[in-house]
Amino acid sequence: AQSVSQHNHHVILSEAASLELGCNYSYGGTVNLFWYVQYPGQHLQLLLKYFSGDPLVKGIKGFEAEFIKSKFSFNLRKPSVQWSDTAEYFCAVILGSYIPTFGRGTSLIVHP
Amino acid sequence: GAGVSQSPRYKVAKRGQDVALRCDPISGHVSLFWYQQALGQGPEFLTYFQNEAQLDKSGLPSDRFFAERPEGSVSTLKIQRTQQEDSAVYLCASSPRDSLNTEAFFGQGTRLTVV
Numbered sequence: 233a234q235s236v237s238q239h240n241h242h243v244i245l246s247e248a249a250s251l252e253l254g255c256n257y258s259y260g261g262t263v264n265l266f267w268y269v270q271y272p273g274q275h276l277q278l279l280l281k282y283f284s285g286d287p288l289v290k291g292i293k294g295f296e297a298e299f300i301k302s303k304f305s306f307n308l309r310k311p312s313v314q315w316s317d318t319a320e321y322f323c324a325v326i327l328g329s330y331i332p333t334f335g336r337g338t339s340l341i342v343h344p
Numbered sequence: 345g346a347g348v349s350q351s352p353r354y355k356v357a358k359r360g361q362d363v364a365l366r367c368d369p370i371s372g373h374v375s376l377f378w379y380q381q382a383l384g385q386g387p388e389f390l391t392y393f394q395n396e397a398q399l400d401k402s403g404l405p406s407d408r409f410f411a412e413r414p415e416g417s418v419s420t421l422k423i424q425r426t427q428q429e430d431s432a433v434y435l436c437a438s439s440p441r442d443s444l445n446t447e448a449f450f451g452q453g454t455r456l457t458v459v
Contacts (some may be wrong), residue, residue, distance in 0.1 A: 236386075238350075266447060274438075274452070275347075275348075275450045275451055275452040276435070276447075276450040277388075277450075278447050281447055283402065320389070321384050331377065331389055331392050331400060332377070332389075332393070332448055333389065334379075334386035334387045334388075335386050336384075336385050336386040337384075337385070337386045
């Protein structure tokens with residue numbers, strides 16, 4: 233069975249700090265990868281996605297992620313976080329079943 | 345509406361009561377998913393529809409859980425004889441195609457509290 237691991241469950245940063253959230257998955261075949269964000273009181277929204285092509289993917293709000301096939305990883309990065317980035321971040325994977333599988337999430341708090 | 349709509353937003357049920365949670369997907373979306381999200385956890389898959397066909401219900405935790413999408417649009421998740429461990433946020437998502445290369449769009453969820 234596929235699984236998705238997010239290593240950091242709680243991250244606290246100051247504004248302007250750099251962010252990297254880890255995501256690893258357990259399947260070795262073709263994958264589609266996603267990062268979703270959930271702001272307080274809002275629904276899950278797509279940050280970025282990788283289907284094929286350039287392994288460095290740029291998303292909304294200055295976020296990017298890099299797919300490293302040899303490491304089964306899809307880490308999320310942002311060079312300089314803002315207070316408004318405070319949210320829950322979820323990595324998700326789709327394999328042949330068409331069903332997205334989610335990691336347990338990372339809670340990010342950014343202090344102004 | 346433009347997005348996935350779920351109702352009610354909040355539901356408090358007494359243990360043993362039956363509940364029904366509704367999902368209105370984005371119009372025309374083929375795929376529909378239900379997830380259960382416990383506090384501090386990621387969404388856990390419950391069931392998947394492609395149009396009106398329930399193609400995967402492997403995530404339903406017990407036979408008290410039942411989902412349907414009779415006309416391929418609106419879906420209902422029903423929980424019979426609710427238990428305290430059913431307390432969670434139930435998320436519905438839809439996507440436009442039944443392929444790998446598509447994202448899911450989520451509703452705001454229904455927070456179920458069983459007392």
